[in-house]
Amino acid sequence: MINRLSLQARGLLLALLVLLPTPFVSAEDRVYVMRVSTENTAEHVQTQAIEAFAQRLEAASGGRIDVQFHHSAQLFRDRDVIAALASGKVEMAVPGMWQLDRYVPDVGLYMLPLFYGRSAQEHYRVRDGATGQAVNHQIEVNLGVIVPGRWLDLGHANLYFTDRAVTRHEDLSGLRIRIPGGAANRGRLQAFGADPVVIAWPDLPDALARGQALGVLTTHETVRSAELWRNGIRYGFEDMEYFAQYVPMINQQFWQRLPFDLRQQLRMNWEQIVDMQRQAASQAQEQARRELLANGVRLIAPAPEALAHWRAVAREHESILVEQMGIEPTLLRQAEQVLAAE
Secondary structure, three states: OHHHHHHHHHHHHHHHHHHOOOOOOOOOOOOEEEEEEOOOOOOOHHHHHHHHHHHHHHHHOOOOEEEEEEOOOOOOOHHHHHHHHHHOOOOEEOOEHHHOOOOOHHHHHHHOHHHOOOOHHHHHHHHOOHHHHHHHHHHHHHHOEEOOOOOEEEEEEEEEEOOOOOOOHHHHOOOEEEEOOOHHHHHHHHHOOOEEEEOOHHHHHHHHHOOOOOEEEEOHHHHHHHOHHHHOOOEEEEEEEEEEEEOOEEEHHHHHHOOHHHHHHHHHHHHHHHHHHHHHHHHHHHHHHHHHHHOOOEEEOOOHHHHHHHHHHHHOOHHHHHHHHOOOHHHHHHHHHHHHOO
């Protein structure tokens, strides 16, 4: 009897607790935890810009957004962070664009031969405009995220070599060049007569030492940070193969929970750091360039006329790449129009 009454009493108590009013927390009083992940180290210009954004946003929101920033892959590597975003394990990430095209083929637009040898400003005209907005929309639809604003910069990728100087495009014929992957990288270099091969980054020093690759597609900053001159890199061909950027993405469910004023605050604070970061990235690449020269790496920049000629050569097979990569042809036509307009 005692046990039966005890169970009944517990049931009554639970029922009463359910009926009690719960404290009301207004949207203005609620704190939203926002975990931000990047794999670059604390010294990287991308990391520094995102940290500045995190600090500004938390201050501007009056602490209503608790931004927990994690760099150096403390939470996730960029190759894994897209799945983490989708599952809600992190609220924001800024991976490199080269991580996205397998999920969103239209991101590959910017790797096509149309953009070969183009300046950063020419890239901005497309990426920061209506064409870029269309690509961002596709990222949002395919990945269930929000792209809050413009992309951050890494910089131009070029070609670097061990035992021979490449002074003109014809010198690329037959040269085996390490690429990170991607149909556009392969197709572009094949159009120049080179032999592109995918080699994992940790295996690159050994591949260079063994002559399995005579060159590598990367950036000044990456050569500097890896000190690739210690692995035989002696020459660089500054042909601006493509322009690498980082894409800001926010988990869509987290975004929908934010009140309208905090969404606006987030977009505004992101916008405030973009130009600063782009300038810092450009300066970092220039500083890296000076360090390459100081360490004996000879750099050759092809003339604009040569870049334009070989861009046209590579574009002869561009339609095949567009179909192979699954890029929307309309986006390519829009980009062509933007670049043709002065």
